[in-house]
Amino acid sequence: MNVLLLSMPDAFEHTPTIGMCMPNGALASLAGNIDPHHSVAIADLVLVQGNVLATVERLVREHRPDVIGLSCMTFQRRTALRLIRRLRAWCPGAPLVAGGYDPSLATDAWTGADGVDFVVRGEGEATFRELLRALEACESIGGADGRAGLVDGRAGSPSPARCDALASIAGLTWRAADGSVVHNDARPASHRLDETLAIPRRSARVLQGYTFLGDQVDVVETSRGCTFDCSFCSIIEMRGRNFYTREMARVIADITDARDHGAKVIFLVDDNVTLDVRRFEALCEAIIEADLHHLRYLVQGMTSAFAAHGERLAPLMKRAGFEYVFLGIENVLEDDLAFLRASAKNAQREGGRRVGNATLAAIDILHRHGIFVVGGLIVGNPDDTHDAIEANLAFARAHVDWPYIQHPTPYPRTPMNEDFRRRDLVVNERLEEYDGTTAVVRTTHLGADDIEFLRWKSERWMKVRHMPAVLRRRPGFVLRNAPMLLAHTFRGSTWRSMIGLESSRDTFRRYKAIRQREREYVAE
Structure with a gap:
């Protein structure tokens, strides 16, 4: 079968795509884990933001897909549903499949008359592979008529064979012969990752231009899951509280494959790689031993891990080529950390006792070893005052290299969603604005517009302050693109x-x- 996999063009506002444009690692993993006889094309539409429809129409014409998959986050839902209408016209016989955070957590929004034929909920590799097998089996049973019956009643009634095949696929939502929507049992989170998951199929990408500050970038996953339960996070709702890892040899093979496909920068996209610091140290050592430390690495982690183990870990990271660490600071005020359920992962401990916030210690250690800190903070929590927001902004100005300051966003099924709605603080239901940098909730003291204005006014100058550091490391990129970067920052x-x-x-x-x-x- 010919399979076309699409990610949406809507991008986060923090960084222009000319500065950072990452591939969708989930789609490459899907492509790598379906049966090898399928022909797969991956198109990250963020690479063609100015030419989306023409690009998709061309890809449909060139690849003639039998199945089309879409990966989507909540703020991309509107774009995806609009694109689905076009795809129905261009490929009337091709089943449409949606996956990712939003289809998994707000499945009903995707199964209406204008929605998709199938939703893959949670981890998608095994579910999507089994779905393709079921579609093939039904097609072989029914021939052309059987294939027409695969599309949830739009092109004919589903055959009994199709229903039997689909009913056994864990993690799948589909439409039965009577028009009802069927939610199969959830698929348990993968835990034997090396046994169940192959390396992503990067060769299936049909668009080019993945870059980080001018260098080709790729993503690598060394573990999945997190055992914390932060109120804003969709990961726990997707897969529960767990943490499973890949063997080091498989991780090195994945990094090597990314390098062989041209990557000079690797973003480790683990949900929380610092849950196991000893393993992270072993990863750094393995990178050095494999002579992959000439690449540059980005990673996200907890302040508590770096505060407790950074004196040993940070110099090892520096030797392995780590350049940026995204720190989940979340907030510098204890009341806000409690609301975000992020106190534990930001706690500094001595002798097993909590002695304060780990953020400053973590930043100091990383800075002393020449590693840049991307500061992830969340401002605009339910009881935030003007002074509370300014305290976090002042902290970011003083201590982080690159700000990644967001507003609390009530994503589907998260505890944060429940909290804000219970207190009647949600003021914006336009999901396309649920991008983290648009304030869609108010506090008990401030309106959403005032909250966003405070962040916007301060954050844009923080970004400019980091430009000299980037100039020293990547002078060609800055000199070529400074006007566009500044124009984006000061729109x-x-x-x-x-x-x-x-x-x-x-x-x-x-x-x-x-x-x-x-x-x-x-x-x-």
């Missing part, structure tokens, strides 16, 4: 606002209008 500014003839609020309103047009542009 909404004019010469009048730059010399103080207009207020920051005027600039902010223009920025918001520009951001709205960007969303509309990629969705059409």
Whole structure:
């Protein structure tokens, strides 16, 4: 079968795609774990934001897909549903399959009259592989008529053979012969990763341009899962609280494969690789031993792990080529950490006792070893005041290299969603704005617009402050792209606002209008 896998073009606002454009690792993993006789094409549409529909139409014409899969996050749902209407017209006989966080956690939004034929919930590799086998089996039984019956009643009634085959696939949602939507039992999270998952099929990508600060970038997963239960996180809802790892030889083979496909930068996309610090140290040693330390690495981790083990871990990371660490600081105020359920993973301990917040110690250790800190903070929690938000912004200005400051976003089925709705603090139901940098909730003291304005006004200057450091390490990239990077960071500014003839609020309103047009542009 010909399979076309698409990720959506909507991007997070923090960094322009010219600065950072990552591949969708889940789609490459899907491609690597289906039966090898299938022909697979992967298209990350973020690479063609200015030419989405023409690109997809061309790919449909060239690859003639028998099955089309879409990977989607909540803020990308509107774009995906609009694209589905086009795909129905271009490929009326091809079943459409959706997966990812939003289809998994808000499945009913994807199974209506304008939705998809199948939803793969949770981890997708085994479920999607079994779905393709079931579709093939039904096609071989029914021939052309059998294939027409695969599309949930749009092209004919499902055959009994099709229903029997689909009913046994864990993690699948589908439509029965009577039109009802069937949610099969959930698929347990993978735990023997090396036995069940092959290396991603990177050769299936048909678009080019994955970069991080001018260098080709790829993603590698060394473990899955997290045992914490932060209120804002969708991971626990997707797969439960667990942590499973790959064998080191398999990880090194994956990094080598990414390098062989041209990557110079590797982003380790583990949910929480620092849950096992000893294993992370072994990974750094394995990278060095395999002579892969000439690559540059990005990773995300907990402040508590670096505060407790950083004196040993940080120099090893530096030798292995780690350049940036995304620290899940979340917030510097204890009350907010309690709301976010993030106190435990940010606690500094001595002799088994909690002695304070680990954030400053973690940042200091990483900085002393020449590793940049991307500071992940969340401002605008239910009881935040103006001073509480400013305290976090001041901390970011003083201590992090690159800010990644977000607003609490009530994603489907997360505890945060329940908390904000119970307190009647959700003020925006436009899901395309659930991108983390648009305030869609208010606090008991501040409106959503005021919260977003405080972050926006402060954060853009923090980003500029990091440019000299990037210039020293990647001078060619900065010199070529500085105008575009600055234009993105200061969208909404004019010469009048730059010399103080207009207020920051005027600039902010223009920025918001520009951001709205960007969303509309990629969705059409």
